[in-house]
Amino acid sequence: MDRAPEPHAGWTFLTNHSRVLAAIAQNHTTRVRDIAARCRLTERAVLKIIADLEEGGYLAHVRQGRSNVYRVAPDSPLRHPADAPATVAELLAILVHHESGRSAAATGEARKAP
Numbered sequence: 001m002d003r004a005p006e007p008h009a010g011w012t013f014l015t016n017h018s019r020v021l022a023a024i025a026q027n028h029t030t031r032v033r034d035i036a037a038r039c040r041l042t043e044r045a046v047l048k049i050i051a052d053l054e055e056g057g058y059l060a061h062v063r064q065g066r067s068n069v070y071r072v073a074p075d076s077p078l079r080h081p082a083d084a085p086a087t088v089a090e091l092l093a094i095l096v097h098h099e100s101g102r103s104a105a106a107t108g109e110a111r112k113a114p
Contacts, residue, residue: 014095016041020049021058021088022095024070031067058088 019039023030032050036043053059058076061068074089 016045017049017053018091018095020046021053021072022092024050024059025072025092026096028070028072029067030070 016039020035020041023035023038027034032043032046035041036046039046041049050059050061054061056076056079058073060071060073062071063069072088072092074087074092076088077084078086078088078091
């Protein structure tokens with residue numbers, strides 16, 4: 001069931017497209033359901049974003065049994081002219097670094113809990 005995440009008012013620094021791409025880059029066999037939960041989006045929104053990323057040449061997938069295996073195009077340039085000449089790989093490097101710091105902080109907090 002597609003459970004709508006809590007609403008967010010205002011703007012954010014990252015787009016939902018970048019969040020979904022980062023989730024896929026960290027796990028190439030992740031499920032749409034897991035991406036939706038991680039990015040706090042509906043599954044329908046994630047499917048639309050994946051379609052956008054595939055149409056733009058930033059992402060491709062291959063069916064393996066009942067699962068999808070995604071391939072990110074790391075050398076693709078970012079879409080906005082102001083971001084030139086940055087690539088998807090450079091963006092993902094920043095986001096993965098952020099995620100690893102966040103995971104380490106969560107692990108540290110879990111160890112502190114009684």
